[in-house]
Amino acid sequence: xxxxxxxxxxxxxxxxxxxxxxxxxxxxxxxxxxxxxxxxxxxxxxxxxxxxxxxxxxxxxxxxxxxxxxxxxxxxxxxxxxxxxxxxxxxxxxxxxxxxxxxxxxxxxxxxxxxxxxxxxxxxxxxxxxxxxxxxxxxxxxxxxxxxxxxxxxxxxxxxxxxxxxxxxxxxxxxxxxxxxxxxxxxxxxxxxxxxxxxxxxxxxxxxxxxxxxxxxxxxxxxxxxxxxxxxxxxxxxxxxxxxxxxxxxxxxxxxxxxxxxxxxxxxxxxxxxxxxxxxxxxxxxxxxxxxxxxxxxxxxxxxxxxxxxxxxxxxxxxxxxxxxxxxxxxxxxxxxxxxxxxxxxxxxxxxxxxxxxxxxxxxxxxxxxxxxxxxxxxxxxxxxxxxxxxxxxxxxxxxxxxxxxxxxxxxxxxxxxxxxxxxxxxxxxxxxxxx
Amino acid sequence: xxxxxxxxxxxxxxxxxxxxxxxxxxxxxxxxxxxxxxxxxxxxxxxxxxxxxxxxxxxxx
Numbered sequence: 001x002x003x004x005x006x007x008x009x010x011x012x013x014x015x016x017x018x019x020x021x022x023x024x025x026x027x028x029x030x031x032x033x034x035x036x037x038x039x040x041x042x043x044x045x046x047x048x049x050x051x052x053x054x055x056x057x058x059x060x061x062x063x064x065x066x067x068x069x070x071x072x073x074x075x076x077x078x079x080x081x082x083x084x085x086x087x088x089x090x091x092x093x094x095x096x097x098x099x100x101x102x103x104x105x106x107x108x109x110x111x112x113x114x115x116x117x118x119x120x121x122x123x124x125x126x127x128x129x130x131x132x133x134x135x136x137x138x139x140x141x142x143x144x145x146x147x148x149x150x151x152x153x154x155x156x157x158x159x160x161x162x163x164x165x166x167x168x169x170x171x172x173x174x175x176x177x178x179x180x181x182x183x184x185x186x187x188x189x190x191x192x193x194x195x196x197x198x199x200x201x202x203x204x205x206x207x208x209x210x211x212x213x214x215x216x217x218x219x220x221x222x223x224x225x226x227x228x229x230x231x232x233x234x235x236x237x238x239x240x241x242x243x244x245x246x247x248x249x250x251x252x253x254x255x256x257x258x259x260x261x262x263x264x265x266x267x268x269x270x271x272x273x274x275x276x277x278x279x280x281x282x283x284x285x286x287x288x289x290x291x292x293x294x295x296x297x298x299x300x301x302x303x304x305x306x307x308x309x310x311x312x313x314x315x316x317x318x319x320x321x322x323x324x325x326x327x328x329x330x331x332x333x334x335x336x337x338x339x340x341x342x343x344x345x346x347x348x349x350x351x352x353x354x355x356x357x358x359x360x361x362x363x364x365x366x367x368x369x370x371x372x373x374x375x376x377x378x379x380x381x382x383x384x385x386x387x388x389x390x391x392x393x394x395x396x397x398x399x400x401x402x403x404x405x406x407x408x409x410x411x412x413x414x415x416x417x418x419x420x421x422x423x424x425x426x427x428x429x430x431x432x433x434x435x436x
Numbered sequence: 437x438x439x440x441x442x443x444x445x446x447x448x449x450x451x452x453x454x455x456x457x458x459x460x461x462x463x464x465x466x467x468x469x470x471x472x473x474x475x476x477x478x479x480x481x482x483x484x485x486x487x488x489x490x491x492x493x494x495x496x497x
Contacts, residue, residue, distance in 0.1 A: 241439040249446045256450065260457045285480040299460030318483060320472050327469040356462035368480050392456070394463055399453040403446055410438065 017042060018051050027071065027084045028106045032166035036085075038070070043163065043171060055172050064088050064162045067117065067222070068103055074215030076124060081105035081113065083215070085165035091156040091179070104167055112168050115211065116203060120224035121231060122211050123188065123203035131200060132182075132189055140427045143182050143189060145202070150182035150189045153229045153425045158192075181229060185421075188230035205230050227420040235414040239407075246407045253403070257396055265295050265389035270367070276313065276380045278373035285370035290322055293365050293388050300360045301390040302367075305352040306334045306382040312349075313380045316370035321363045328357045334382075356392055 015024040022039030026032060032046040034054060043055040066086040068074075073082045085104030090097050100118035102125075107113075114125040132145035141152040158179040163171050177194035186205035191198055205228070208221025224231075270291040276284060293300060306313055312335035319328040332355055338347035373380060422429050455461075476483045 235438075238438040242442050245439060245443055245446060249450060252450055253453070256454060256457070260454075283481040285483070287477055287480045297459055299462050318469070318472070318476075320476065322477075325470065325472045325474065327472040329467040329469050330464065355464045356460070357464065357466050358462035359459055366477070368476060368483055370480070389460060392460075392462060395453055395456045395461065399449050402449045406442055406445065 015051060017044065019053055019056065024051070025071070026166065027082055028166050028168070029108065031106070031111075031168055032084070033169050034167045034171045036163045036165055036167075036171070038164060041164070043173070046166065054170070064101070064164075066101070066103065066164065068115070068211070068215055068217065070165045072215050072217070074105075074211075076105065076113065076115075076214055079107055079110050081107050081110075083115075083165075085163070085167045085171075087160055087164070087167070087171065088162035089158045090161045091158045093156065099161065104165065106166075114201070115206070117211075118228065119226060120208055120222040121228035122206040122208055122221075123230070124206050125190075125201050125203040128189070128200040128202055141182075145189055148184050148187070150184045150187070152427070153181040153183045153188070155180040155426060183230045185230045185236075186232040203230065205232055226424070227417060229421065229424065231421065233414055233417045233421075235410060235417060239410050239414040242407045242410050246403055249403050250400075253396060253399060257391075257393075261391050264391045265298075266391070267294070267388045268385060269293055269300075269388050270384075270386035272384050274369070274371075274382055274384065276371040276373060276382070278375055278377040278380070284372070285316075285368060287320075288367040288369065288384070290364050290366040291386065293360060293362055295362055295389055297359050297361045298389040299356040299358055299392065300328075300365075301354055301356045301387040302330075302332075303352065303354040303385040303387070304332055304334055304382055305385070306336075306380060308334055308336050308351050308380060310337050310339070311335070311377050311380075312373065313377075313382065314372040315382075316368075316372070318368040319357055319360065319365055319386075320368060321361070321365055323363055326361075327368075328360065330355060330357065356390060 015026060016022065017024055017037040017039060019042040020037060020040035022037055024035055024037060024044070026035065026046070030046075035044045035046045035051070036042070037044060041056070042053050044051040045054050064086075066083070068083045070083050070086060073080055075081070082105065083103050084106045087102050088099050089102060090099040092098075098118075100116055103115040103117070105113050105115060116123045116125055128145070130145075132143040132150070135142040135144055135149065143150050156179055157176050159176045160171065160173055163173055175194065177192045180191045182189045188203045190201050190203065192201070208224060211217070212219075212221045270288065272288050300319060302317060302319070304315060312333055314331060314333045316331050317329070321327070332353050334351065334353045335349040336347070336351045337349060338345070340346070367384065367386070369384065371380070371382075419429050472483065
């Protein structure tokens with residue numbers, strides 16, 4: 001209602017059905033074109049002072065009860081409306097009937113608007129004031145309205161199968177029209193062609209709880225089943241937000257990588273050149289000179305470079321803190337094999353190896369080294385290099401994967417939602433049946 | 437809601453990454469041993485690594 005104008009209470013005019021004599025309530029003044037008697041379901045000409053019967057239809061097995069009782073008032077987009085008419089419309093797809101309900105809402109100042117309901121999905125519908133523009137050569141067909149593009153969803157022949165109350169048009173049970181829907185969630189543009197006349201309307205998706213709240217209906221609305229043609233995806237905005245956040249995290253990750261790379265000591269603290277004769281018996285283990293490991297607790301990278309060629313060497317290492325006796329014990333196998341076979345050249349392993357020892361406190365250390373090799377290999381020459389505080393890039397890869405995973409999962413769920421939406425359309429994403 | 441959760445999760449991931457880099461974490465398998473005797477310095481053979489029983493790969497194609 002407008003703020004300035006005094007509220008005008010709609011007048012109710014009492015009439016009787018010429019067929020059954022039941023009292024008729026006219027809620028839409030003289031704007032209704034047809035009235036359907038709630039007693040005998042006769043469709044009456046509201047423009048005729050004698051309420052001429054236009055059609056009678058049987059409802060014995062076809063009765064439908066509106067979820068919003070006729071006469072109920074509610075507020076849609078801040079305007080009070082009264083439910084005055086109710087109809088059921090049905091389409092047949094592959095011989096299976098699918099029905100939805102339409103409610104005619106009336107406000108004496110604003111006129112008519114409609115609510116539709118299918119399987120718990122609601123739409124607030126009003127007629128378009130201008131024609132949408134068809135986009136040429138679009139496949140599937142598309143229309144543009146107020147700068148927004150709508151994609152063709154479905155075309156079907158819809159029949160009216162039940163009516164009740166008042167209607168601003170000549171309603172008839174059995175009347176059929178060609179209905180085409182174009183969607184751009186949460187909106188849908190529909191065209192209805194009846195006898196050469198086309199009516200365009202726009203619907204906007206409403207949650208059942210909002211309808212219940214608007215009309216102050218008791219209980220709770222029927223649960224929405226499946227995904228409706230213009231139902232907004234609860235995940236599409238979230239998915240977009242997640243990818244924006246992911247991009248920001250990626251920038252932070254790269255900055256961290258550069259920062260830690262620049263801040264890392266990456267300092268060589270020891271190098272030694274050794275040889276090992278596997279033919280020689282006796283104790284092979286030895287200790288290196290000690291070396292200083294500086295800075296805060298961080299990693300120490302031990303690199304072993306060898307001259308192995310189609311053989312291996314195994315080195316038992318212990319990095320021992322001279323002062324505390326704390327040791328980091330680890331073993332490294334270095335092996336390198338190569339050759340030719342029927343598939344061509346092949347190679348396996350490599351002659352050098354690096355390992356990062358985690359969380360090594362600062363202090364003076366030495367290495368105990370115990371080489372092993374197959375007897376008969378003879379001499380193997382190798383170099384051991386120790387570096388302090390070396391960036392570990394594997395963690396960046398793990399972090400990247402950890403950041404990507406939720407974004408990918410959410411995108412997949414969002415795509416699944418769209419898949420379910422379009423599976424019900426004339427343009428299903430995957431045609432399992434083999435023919436469209 | 438999901439965005440807030442993801443931001444919290446992503447911040448935790450990056451915080452973990454920062455801690456891992458600063459403290460020098462590694463994916464390597466290392467056995468930490470306490471109180472290795474000083475005699476190892478003079479007699480390296482007196483210490484036996486837990487990895488000394490490792491079965492070596494002697495493969496190639």
